[in-house]
Amino acid sequence: FAGGAERKRADHCEVELVFDNEDGGWPELDFSEVSITRRLFRGGEGQYLVNKTPVRRTDLVELLADVGLGSAMHSIVGQGKVEQVLASKPEDRRAFIEEAAGLGKFKRRRHRAELKLARVALQVERARDVEEEVRKRLRPLALQATAAERAEKLALDIASLHARIAELDLTHAGDRRSEVEVRRDSGALARRGAQSRLEGLLTDRTRAEDELSDAAGRREAAVAALYRLQGGSERLELRSESAVTLRDRFGRELVALEPASPGETDGRRELERTAFESAAVARRAAAERDGLAEQARLTGERLRALERVLAEQEGLPPAARALAERGARLALGALEVEAGSERAVAAALRTRASAVLADHPLAALELLERARAEGLGSLTVLAGANPQELVQEFPVVPKEELLGASVPSVTPEGFGYDPARRELWFAGETAEAVLLELEARRREVAAQAADLAERAERAARVADETATGAEAAEAALGDVPLRSLTRTIDRELLARIHEHAARLADELGFARQAAERFDAPLRARVDAGALRSGALGDELRRLGAAEVGLRQELEEATESATSAEVELARLDAEAQDALRRLEAAAAEPAEGDDRGGLAARAERLEIRRTALGQVNPLAQEEYDIEKERLTDLQTQREDLERSLDELARLRADLDETVERRFAETFASVAQHFEEVAGTLFPG
Numbered sequence: 001f002a003g004g005a006e007r008k009r010a011d012h013c014e015v016e017l018v019f020d021n022e023d024g025g026w027p028e029l030d031f032s033e034v035s036i037t038r039r040l041f042r043g044g045e046g047q048y049l050v051n052k053t054p055v056r057r058t059d060l061v062e063l064l065a066d067v068g069l070g071s072a073m074h075s076i077v078g079q080g081k082v083e084q085v086l087a088s089k090p091e092d093r094r095a096f097i098e099e100a101a102g103l104g105k106f107k108r109r110r111h112r113a114e115l116k117l118a119r120v121a122l123q124v125e126r127a128r129d130v131e132e133e134v135r136k137r138l139r140p141l142a143l144q145a146t147a148a149e150r151a152e153k154l155a156l157d158i159a160s161l162h163a164r165i166a167e168l169d170l171t172h173a174g175d176r177r178s179e180v181e182v183r184r185d186s187g188a189l190a191r192r193g194a195q196s197r198l199e200g201l202l203t204d205r206t207r208a209e210d211e212l213s214d215a216a217g218r219r220e221a222a223v224a225a226l227y228r229l230q231g232g233s234e235r236l237e238l239r240s241e242s243a244v245t246l247r248d249r250f251g252r253e254l255v256a257l258e259p260a261s262p263g264e265t266d267g268r269r270e271l272e273r274t275a276f277e278s279a280a281v282a283r284r285a286a287a288e289r290d291g292l293a294e295q296a297r298l299t300g301e302r303l304r305a306l307e308r309v310l311a312e313q314e315g316l317p318p319a320a321r322a323l324a325e326r327g328a329r330l331a332l333g334a335l336e337v338e339a340g341s342e343r344a345v346a347a348a349l350r351t352r353a354s355a356v357l358a359d360h361p362l363a364a365l366e367l368l369e370r371a372r373a374e375g376l377g378s379l380t381v382l383a384g385a386n387p388q389e390l391v392q393e394f395p396v397v398p399k400e401e402l403l404g405a406s407v408p409s410v411t412p413e414g415f416g417y418d419p420a421r422r423e424l425w426f427a428g429e430t431a432e433a434v435l436l437e438l439e440a441r442r443r444e445v446a447a448q449a450a451d452l453a454e455r456a457e458r459a460a461r462v463a464d465e466t467a468t469g470a471e472a473a474e475a476a477l478g479d480v481p482l483r484s485l486t487r488t489i490d491r492e493l494l495a496r497i498h499e500h501a502a503r504l505a506d507e508l509g510f511a512r513q514a515a516e517r518f519d520a521p522l523r524a525r526v527d528a529g530a531l532r533s534g535a536l537g538d539e540l541r542r543l544g545a546a547e548v549g550l551r552q553e554l555e556e557a558t559e560s561a562t563s564a565e566v567e568l569a570r571l572d573a574e575a576q577d578a579l580r581r582l583e584a585a586a587a588e589p590a591e592g593d594d595r596g597g598l599a600a601r602a603e604r605l606e607i608r609r610t611a612l613g614q615v616n617p618l619a620q621e622e623y624d625i626e627k628e629r630l631t632d633l634q635t636q637r638e639d640l641e642r643s644l645d646e647l648a649r650l651r652a653d654l655d656e657t658v659e660r661r662f663a664e665t666f667a668s669v670a671q672h673f674e675e676v677a678g679t680l681f682p683g
Contacts, residue, residue: 001013001042010042011041011042012039012040012041012042013039013040014037014038014039014040015037015038016035016036016037016038017035017036017037018033018034018035018036019033019034019035019036020032020033021033021034026063029050029051031051034050034051035049035050035051035052036048036049036050036060036064037049037050037052048060050063058108061105061108062105062108062109065105097662097665097666097669098658098662098665106654106657106658106661107654107658109650109654110651110654110655110658113647113650113651113654114651116647117644117647117648117651120640120643120644120647121644123640124637124640124641124644127633127636127637127640128637130633131630131633131634131637134626134629134630134633135630137626138623138626138627138630141619141622141623141626142623144615144616144619144622144623145619145620145622145623147612147613147615147616147619148615148616148617148619148620149620150612151609151612151615152617154605154608154609154612155609157605158602158605158606158609161598161599161601161602161605162602164598165595165598165599165602168595168598169595322371322374328356328357328367329356329357330355330356330357344394344396344410344411344412344414345391346414349391355380355381355382356380356381356382357381357382358381358382358383359383360383361383363383364381364382364383367381368381393408394408394409394410394416395407395409395410396409396410396411396412397409397410397411398411399411399412399413399415402415402417403417405417405419406419407419408420
């Protein structure tokens with residue numbers, strides 16, 4: 001393997017013997033030459049080859065034994081071998097004779113056959129044990145399979161009965177569904193009727209509220225007109241009395257006066273000019289006062305119209321409106337809203353604009369309890385909160401910056417955004433925006449009315465001051481000696497005084513006639529308005545009670561319709577379940593089936609199935625598997641038994657061959673021994 005100076009290393013070495021087989025010494029080898037090779041590898045492994053074909057060592061030993069070759073065969077006789085044979089015991093001589101007869105191959109075959117026979121016998125024994133175990137398992141499995149088959153048959157019968165029951169239930173559910181649909185339709189019809197009556201009632205209530213508001217406005221206007229007429233009449237009477245007194249006094253003084261001197265004439269002229277100027281100022285002041293009074297009247301009418309529009313458009317919840325009429329404070333009334341900010345304020349307040357204010361939580365709880373007890377509906381109460389502060393919590397930003405705001409903000413257009421909640425809303429033309437806008441307009445008109453009233457009062461003061469100046473001039477004129485005044489006073493002044501007094505008398509008469517003409521109708525209107533207000537209040541209370549009853553009726557109709565819908569859903573589910581069971585059983589109901597009889601029969605079958613106890617649904621499958629396994633085991637056992645018989649016959653044949661060939665070889669050896677012994681030892 002290591003090689004040498006002139007030879008390279010080798011990974012294996014081998015020895016080959018070539019035998020001539022022309023005489024047919026190896027009849028099983030159809031070759032003229034037989035090559036036998038022994039090969040050894042560097043790692044210690046060995047290999048045998050016959051004609052370059054790998055074989056086992058056992059096969060090679062038997063092949064050589066057929067021609068008398070072997071490591072201990074008699075074909076090669078060594079030194080002292082003859083003496084050893086002659087001096088050997090009978091047992092040793094038997095070994096030599098068996099070797100000469102070539103019985104070693106047969107004895108080795110018999111030994112291998114005996115070993116294999118023992119192994120096969122052990123395998124047969126094990127196969128019989130396994131087969132017996134399988135047989136033991138088959139017996140309970142057969143019983144379980146029979147019980148499972150009976151249970152399955154009972155289950156099929158029960159399913160068939162349940163399918164027929166399901167068909168009957170399906171038919172019954174269809175009938176009940178029709179009845180429930182009729183109930184649902186009637187409930188829906190009743191609900192629609194109640195809803196329609198409720199809407200009509202709400203319309204009547206709204207109309208009654210509007211009429212009540214109009215009646216209250218007309219009553220206030222009539223009372224104000226009555227007060228104005230009474231005040232105007234009293235003022236005209238005072239002015240008339242003053243004019244008559246002044247006329248009489250001037251007449252008496254005119255008769256008593258003497259002709260005036262030139263200086264007194266100048267004084268008269270100056271006094272006359274002052275009187276004319278005072279009269280002109282008084283007329284202008286009176287005209288301005290009358291104009292301001294007319295403007296104040298128009299402004300008041302506009303204010304009342306706006307208040308009526310505000311009442312119509314306020315959109316307050318019934319609870320808040322009712323409590324406000326009883327003196328409760330609204331959050332809307334506590335706000336100071338600048339012009340143009342109405343929608344921003346509405347967006348900031350949202351639903352809290354129609355809330356009612358309370359000083360503390362207990363008062364808020366009392367308001368809520370009152371609204372609930374009277375059936376006024378939903379109500380929002382702000383306990384101890386200032387609506388102005390709530391509005392100030394929402395800064396007003398441009399619409400372009402709204403979505404980028406980090407705190408809740410609103411825009412002048414009425415948009416609002418809460419970044420924490422990611423909530424965006426729009427007030428728009430909501431009731432709160434209209435409320436705030438109308439409230440701002442009402443306050444603006446009220447301010448205008450107050451301003452006009454102040455201006456009228458200021459004009460009245462100017463007129464009074466002018467009249468006072470005239471009286472002072474008159475007093476100054478009275479200080480002139482009677483003789484000078486007699487010459488300076490002109491008849492024209494007295495005529496104007498008479499004319500003014502006559503006009504005042506006419507105005508007084510006209511005012512008295514107007515007062516008499518309007519006093520009774522106005523009082524009648526005031527009384528009628530009071531009666532109408534009381535009747536409308538009673539009507540509103542009646543409508544409120546009717547609304548509560550209709551709402552309860554609507555809730556009952558809605559509940560009935562909802563229960564009908566639930567019943568329909570349940571019936572649909574039952575029908576679907578019955579249909580599935582019917583399709584699963586694929587059974588047709590027979591004519592005249594009685595559900596009670598079918599249910600009783602199904603119950604009896606169920607009792608029989610329960611009496612079977614717990615069954616193994618896989619028993620039949622397991623039985624078939626074990627049965628097939630038993631068949632395979634029986635086949636294997638039979639094959640092993642046949643192999644065992646064949647091995648036994650082979651052993652018997654080998655015993656017979658060994659015995660026969662030993663006898664033949666022994667006879668031949670005995671014959672040749674006598675011949676050789678006679679030759680070697682004659683005589």
